[in-house]
Each structure stands twice: as C-alpha cells, then as structure tokens.
Amino acid sequence: MKHLPIKKEDKPRHKEWFNRRCELARMEREKAWRRWRRSRRPNH
Structure with missing residues (x-):
C-alpha cells in the first residue's frame, strides 16, 4: 500500500469512502x- 500525501482540499466523498473502508477493516x-x-480458549 503506497503512502499518499494527504491534501488539505480533500473531497468529502473520498473521506466518506475512506472512513467506511476503515470501519469495515476494523470490523x-x-x-x-x-x-x-x-x-x-479450550487450551487454557
């Protein structure tokens, strides 16, 4: 995964998509x- 520089003028749509991906990955x-x-657990 390439590290992309974060632009200040980020598109809200991209941010929503990024947050959704992070949420799915965390779940x-x-x-x-x-x-x-x-x-x-049974081993302990």
Whole structure:
C-alpha cells in the first residue's frame, strides 16, 4: 500500500469512502480476533 500525501482540499466523498473502508477493516479484524480467541480458549 503506497503512502499518499494527504491534501488539505480533500473531497468529502473520498473521506466518506475512506472512513467506511476503515470501519469495515476494523470490523473484519475484530471478527477474526474473536474467532481466534474462541478457538484458543479450550487450551487454557
């Protein structure tokens, strides 16, 4: 993933899209984390 310089005149549409992508990525990461924790719990 290339690091792009953030322009001050950023388009609101791009910002919404970026926030939505971040939100989806966070949800996916939390889901995977919970699944991993649940699968490891019986070992403890």
